[in-house]
Amino acid sequence: MVTVRLFARLKDLAGRPELDLELDRSMPLRELWSRLQPEIPLVMEWVKDKKILVAVNQEMASDETVIRDGDEIGLMPPFSGGARASSVKAWTRIQSEDFSLDEELSRIKAVSGRIGGVAVFVGAARDFSKGRPVRRLDYEHYAGLAEKTLAGIRQKAMTQFSVIEVLIIHRTGEIPIGGNIVLVVAAAEHRAEAFRACRWCIDELKATAPIWKKETTPEGGIWVEDRP
Numbered sequence: 001m002v003t004v005r006l007f008a009r010l011k012d013l014a015g016r017p018e019l020d021l022e023l024d025r026s027m028p029l030r031e032l033w034s035r036l037q038p039e040i041p042l043v044m045e046w047v048k049d050k051k052i053l054v055a056v057n058q059e060m061a062s063d064e065t066v067i068r069d070g071d072e073i074g075l076m077p078p079f080s081g082g083a084r085a086s087s088v089k090a091w092t093r094i095q096s097e098d099f100s101l102d103e104e105l106s107r108i109k110a111v112s113g114r115i116g117g118v119a120v121f122v123g124a125a126r127d128f129s130k131g132r133p134v135r136r137l138d139y140e141h142y143a144g145l146a147e148k149t150l151a152g153i154r155q156k157a158m159t160q161f162s163v164i165e166v167l168i169i170h171r172t173g174e175i176p177i178g179g180n181i182v183l184v185v186a187a188a189e190h191r192a193e194a195f196r197a198c199r200w201c202i203d204e205l206k207a208t209a210p211i212w213k214k215e216t217t218p219e220g221g222i223w224v225e226d227r228p
Helices: 009-014 029-036 041-048 101-109 145-160 191-208
Strands: 002-006 018-021 053-056 072-076 092-095 117-124 136-141 163-171 173-176 180-188 211-217 220-224
Touching (some): 002 009, 018 029, 092 145, 101 117, 101 180, 117 191, 136 163, 145 163
Parallel strands (some): 002 072, 092 163
Antiparallel strands (some): 053 072, 117 180, 136 173, 163 180, 211 220
């Protein structure tokens, strides 16, 4: 048996967050789609149009990835950007509670006396988007894969830029208007490299992290995603 997990708009289309499917043999993902067609036909239209991303056991997959008994398959719409971290000292975290900018800045500046520039990006929930008022935001993430993605972004930034430390926090769940959503802090000896790393991290997060945003408007809830 394999477990198929659905996220954001896809779980709305399917009317459920996950389903279990019996397999009589191992098979590539492309063969599994016909098994899923009668179960979640609206989702399979997205699969056919190549509008989704697929992960197998929390690793990104392709149509040729072989599925075996016991696997977990995640079907994901394009990401909108954004499990709690086991330690408050982690440099990358996904959490429901708000973060303290002062606390995180103090922590990152304490890493080294060589830090001469700290670049900070804070994403906040606004009350207007794409021509319509927004009453609140809700964020959903693929627990496990999202944490791995944030950790990978930090690691790449540490090797690609001349930085001393990088911190990334993204909140999940309901975010009130005006509330903090995401924090990226990059510390370096000089400001130019700190700015470059900070901008790269937030751009990479929005493009690759399995985090989805739902806007509540007067017309109802709308999932926000960058569709291919």
